[in-house]
Amino acid sequence: MRIAIVSDIHSNLHALDAVLQDADNRSVDLYHCLGDIVGYGAFPKECCDLIQEICDETVFGNHEHAVLYPKHSMSFNPDAKKAIDYTIEQLSESTIDWFHSLEPHLVLDDFTIAHGSLRNFDEYVSDATIARLSLEILQTDLLFVGHTHYPEGYQYDLDTKSARAMDLISEGEAVLEDGLRYLINVGSVGQPRDGDTRAAYGVYDTETSKIEIIRIKYNLKAAADAIIKAGLPPHLSKRLYAGR
Numbered sequence: 001m002r003i004a005i006v007s008d009i010h011s012n013l014h015a016l017d018a019v020l021q022d023a024d025n026r027s028v029d030l031y032h033c034l035g036d037i038v039g040y041g042a043f044p045k046e047c048c049d050l051i052q053e054i055c056d057e058t059v060f061g062n063h064e065h066a067v068l069y070p071k072h073s074m075s076f077n078p079d080a081k082k083a084i085d086y087t088i089e090q091l092s093e094s095t096i097d098w099f100h101s102l103e104p105h106l107v108l109d110d111f112t113i114a115h116g117s118l119r120n121f122d123e124y125v126s127d128a129t130i131a132r133l134s135l136e137i138l139q140t141d142l143l144f145v146g147h148t149h150y151p152e153g154y155q156y157d158l159d160t161k162s163a164r165a166m167d168l169i170s171e172g173e174a175v176l177e178d179g180l181r182y183l184i185n186v187g188s189v190g191q192p193r194d195g196d197t198r199a200a201y202g203v204y205d206t207e208t209s210k211i212e213i214i215r216i217k218y219n220l221k222a223a224a225d226a227i228i229k230a231g232l233p234p235h236l237s238k239r240l241y242a243g244r
């Protein structure tokens with residue numbers, strides 16, 4: 001089975017459309033979402049509707065959490081906060097109810113999905129030391145996360161109890177080996193921060209144990225213009241062009 005993993009869409013409908021089209025061309029069987037569907041971009045409602053329609057399983061991210069509990073979003077910068085206010089205006093009650101029903105992480109058949117880390121939906125896994133904290137409590141051999149907007153991977157050796165960064169991958173593939181645990185960050189669909197402006201997502205082939213990180217060009221200008229038109233902070237439009 002081929003499973004597409006999408007994360008950090010951030011209301012970027014143009015990027016999401018391009019990713020879903022690409023995944024469809026690759027005959028993906030199933031879609032899962034790692035959260036942060038909303039925030040930053042102009043199309044929260046449209047993105048939530050699409051994710052709800054297409055994804056089999058979804059976990060919530062810190063931006064969904066901020067929509068539900070705006071007073072808890074103290075760590076958000078002023079631009080991100082403004083986008084949360086805009087998002088709350090745009091979303092229907094049924095979408096808010098859906099957010100309430102989402103879990104911070106889910107153990108699926110032979111892998112686990114989470115937004116930030118297994119320990120905390122708002123934890124940034126940005127090095128092997130932090131990755132290890134999730135990998136040592138993982139109940140499956142594979143964990144998918146998002147949140148940092150950097151596609152990358154870490155592997156954990158059960159014998160030595162040590163974790164290290166993989167040579168993976170801002171765009172590329174890795175075949176998972178038996179006897180190791182893996183944490184794979186699939187990057188961000190709607191606001192990449194690794195200097196590459198293209199949308200990122202992952203495809204996991206359960207038969208070959210292969211994970212591919214795919215980068216897709218999309219109509220970035222249309223997404224950036226829509227942010228301005230919606231009255232959102234111009235910086236949120238500009239950063240799409242920088243991929244930061």
Ligand code: ZN
Pocket residue numbers: 008010036061147148149
């Ligand atoms: Zn995010």
